[in-house]
Amino acid sequence: MNIAKEYLKQVETLDAKIQQKKIELDSLKGNAIGLGAFDYSKEKVQTSASESISGKIAKYVDFERELQEDIVRFAELKHRVINQIHSLNNPIYMKILFKKYIEYKSLKDIASEIKYSYDRTKHIHGVALEAFRIKILKS
Numbered sequence: 001m002n003i004a005k006e007y008l009k010q011v012e013t014l015d016a017k018i019q020q021k022k023i024e025l026d027s028l029k030g031n032a033i034g035l036g037a038f039d040y041s042k043e044k045v046q047t048s049a050s051e052s053i054s055g056k057i058a059k060y061v062d063f064e065r066e067l068q069e070d071i072v073r074f075a076e077l078k079h080r081v082i083n084q085i086h087s088l089n090n091p092i093y094m095k096i097l098f099k100k101y102i103e104y105k106s107l108k109d110i111a112s113e114i115k116y117s118y119d120r121t122k123h124i125h126g127v128a129l130e131a132f133r134i135k136i137l138k139s
Contacts, residue, residue, distance in 0.1 A: 004133035008101035011081050014074045015104075021067045028063055032056040078102065084136045093128035100125065 032053070085097045095114060099105045105113075111121035 004129040004137060007137060008081060008097065008129075008132070011074075011078050011101055012104050014070065014077060018067065018070050018074055021063070021070065025060070025063055025067055028056070028060045032060040085132070088128070088131055088135060090128070090131065092124060093131055096121065096125050097128050097132065 082098070082102060085094055085102070088094055088097070092114075096110055099110045099113065100107065107121050107125060108118055110125075111118045114121065116124070
């Protein structure tokens with residue numbers, strides 16, 4: 001059961017990484033295009049300013065490309081996992097696994113939505129994970 005849960009949790013984990021990278025990208029963007037304060041009181045002229053700005057821009061562009069690759073991987077993974085969940089052909093298994101691992105809902109919320117007790121939902125979730133492991137992961 002744990003292997004199935006870990007496999008299905010990949011979707012949420014990659015989604016969380018993407019959301020965090022978006023925050024980091026916004027920070028890099030501000031750093032790359034921000035003009036910062038100039039200290040005119042110093043007589044020394046610094047010639048490497050344009051190099052540091054170009055370095056920041058290059059870092060931003062590289063990171064943005066990395067984020068886009070993660071987004072593509074996420075879309076492909078999510079699509080694959082949804083299709084695997086649907087291959088179970090048991091409506092209640094599909095509903096619980098979809099709500100848990102694609103919509104990231106708690107078992108308590110799922111129980112409320114499907115109008116089952118929490119204990120019943122938890123039990124079915126375990127059975128659905130085992131069915132998923134047997135059918136999809138075969139290990």
